[in-house]
Amino acid sequence: MHVVTPFQMRRIDQRAIEEFGIPGIVLMENAALKTVELVFKYYPPYNWNYPYGSTSLNKNYKEDSGENTLVQAEKISNVLVVAGCGNNGGDGLAIARHLFLAGYNAAVFIVSEGGRKPKGDAGINLNALLSLQESYADSDALQIRWIEKRKDLFALQAALNKTHLIIDALFGTGLDRPVDGLYAAVIDLINEKQNGSRKAVPVVAVDIPSGINGESGKVMGTALRADHTAAYGYAKPGHLLFPGRDYAGRLHVVPISLPGDSAEYVQADMFTLSDEEAAGMLKIRPRNSHKGTFGRVAVIAGSTGMTGAAHLTAQAAMRSGAGLVTLGIPSSLNPIMEQKLTEVMTWPLEDKGSGHLVPESYQDAEKLLKDKEALAFGPGCGKNSGVLEILRNILGSFNIPIVIDADGLNHISRDMNLIRRHKAPVVLTPHPGEMARLTGLKVEDIVSRPVEIAAQMAKEYGCIVLLKGAASVVAEPGGRVYINASGTSGMAKGGSGDILTGMIASLIAQGYDTFDAAVLGCFIHGRAGEQAAGHLGETGMTAEYILNAIPHTFKGLYELTK
Incomplete structure (x- = not known):
C-alpha cells in the first residue's frame, strides 16, 4: 500500500476538492464514519441506537468476517473526545456526533488557545454538534466544554475519571512544531491519568496520535499513546517509523472516498506491505x-x-x-x-x-x-x-x-x-x-x-x-x-x-x-x-x-x- 507524506496528503485532499468537486465537509464526514465503524468494532455501546434507518450495521458487524467482524470486546457507554480547532478537531466533532446518536454518552472538550474557534468545515461540524446538544437539552448525555484556560483542565480531569474511551482529535499529520501551552497540558493530563491507572482507558487516534510528526514519527515535545489509529486515505511515514509507530498502536488505514489515482498524482514513492x-x-x-x-x-x-x-x-x-x-x-x-x-x-x-x-x-x-x-x-x-x-x-x-x-x-x-x-x-x-x-x-x-x-x-x-x-x-x-x-x-x-x-x-x-x-x-x-x-x-x-x-x-x- 502507498505511503504518502503529510504534504502529499494535503495535495491529494486539495485535488479531490478542487478538481473532482468533492466538498471538504464530505471528506471529513467520510473520515468520521470510518472512525466510528472502528469504535463500533472494538468498543461497542451498551445501548445500540444507530440512527440510519435500521440496525443492519449492527447485524453486519456481528455476522461478517474479516475486517468487519465485531470483535469480542467489553461494551462501553462513556466516550470522551478531545478536539483541537483545526480539521483534525473537525473530524473529532463529527465523530462525537455519530457516537452520541449511536447510543454513547459523549463528553466533548475543545481546546481553544488564544480565542481560536473551529472554522470552515470544522466550524460546520461544531454548529451541528451544538444544535444536537440543544435538541437534547433535557439530557446530559452530550456535553460540550471549552478548554481556554488552565482552570478548565479540572473539568477534563473529572471527565477522565468517568470515561471508557478517549477519542484523540487534537492534532493531525501536519504538526511541525513542538506541542506547548494548553495542548501540552491536555496531553500530559491524559498521559498522567493513563500511567497512574490500573486499567488504562483505551485511546483511538484520529489520523495520527496527537504530538507525533507525520513525516518522521518523532514526538514533538509530548504525544498521546493510542491503542488504535485510523489513518485517513493512506498511511504516513510517521505511522510506521519509531517512535510514532509505538504511539499509533494498531494502525487501520481507512478509505475516505478519494480518487483512486491520488497516490500516482502526487508521485508517492514510498510504500509498505500487508499480508495480502x-x-x-x-x-x-x-x-x-x-x-x-x-x-x-x-x-x-x-x-x-x-x-x-x-x-x-x-x-x-x-x-x-x-x-x-x-x-x-x-x-x-x-x-x-x-x-x-x-x-x-x-x-x-x-x-x-x-x-x-x-x-x-x-x-x-x-x-x-x-x-x-x-x-x-x-x-x-x-x-x-x-x-x-x-x-x-x-x-x-x-x-x-x-x-x-x-x-x-x-x-x-x-x-x-x-x-x-x-x-x-x-x-x-x-x-x-x-x-x-x-x-x-x-x-x-x-x-x-x-x-x-x-x-x-x-x-x-x-x-x-x-x-x-x-x-x-x-x-x-x-x-x-x-x-x-x-x-x-x-x-x-x-x-x-x-x-x-x-x-x-x-x-x-x-x-x-x-x-x-x-x-x-x-x-x-x-x-x-x-x-x-x-x-x-x-x-x-x-x-x-x-x-x-x-x-x-x-x-x-x-x-x-x-
Missing part, C-alpha cells in the same frame, strides 16, 4: 520443477568463533525456497559445517589453517561462483584483510547479484567505489552502526532520518539499500522506498540479520527482482519473527526460532493466494 500484498508478490512454484528451477545460492560466510553466522545464512537461504545452497567456508572450519548442515552443501575455501578468509581463498571462491544465481557475502567473515581482497575480486570479475552484510559491509566501507564497479545488482543490508561506517554519519542522524539516508545512498551508489532497524527501510536507485511494518523486539538478537541476508539471496536466485527480493525478504523475515515470538515470547526466542518459522510464514502467505 506480500502474498501477491510470491511466484508460483510449478509442479514440473527440479532443484535447478529454484536457483543456486552461494554463501561466503563464517570464521573462527562465527560459524553460527554461516549456518544461519545458509539455512535461511534453503528454507526460503532456493533449490541448491552451497556454503563457502574457511577450509579448517569445513569439518564443523559438514556436521552442522545436511541439506546445504559446503565448499572449503583455502585459509592457510587460520580459520579466516585469506587472499588465496579467492581461487576456491571463483570455482564456487561459476554456476550460481546469487551470492550472500559477509556474515561472520571477520576482520581479516583477505575478506576485502576476495570481495574486490568478486565485484570486479563476476556478473552475479550479491547481498553484502555484516563484516562484508565493514570491509567495503574502506572502498565504496567497488559497488559501482559491479555489473550486477548489489544489496547492502547495514544496521545503523554499519551504515555510520559506510556514510561517515553519526548513528543518531541515521536513526532519525532513515528514509532520507537510505534513499540517498541507493541513488549515489546505484544499489539496493536495506537499512535495518525496528522499522527497516529498503531503498532503490530509482527513488522507491519501502518501510517495513513487520517484526518484533524479540528479533533484536544476534543472528537475525544473517537470516535476512540468506533469505534475500535465496529470493534473488529464484528469479525475483532484486528490489522485490529485498522488500519481500524483509517483510517475511519480520513475520517469521512475530510467529516465533508468538510461540516462545519475545524475551527467550533466538534466531534459530526465526529460522524455523520461515517455512510456516511462506506457507501462510501462499495460502492467501488460493
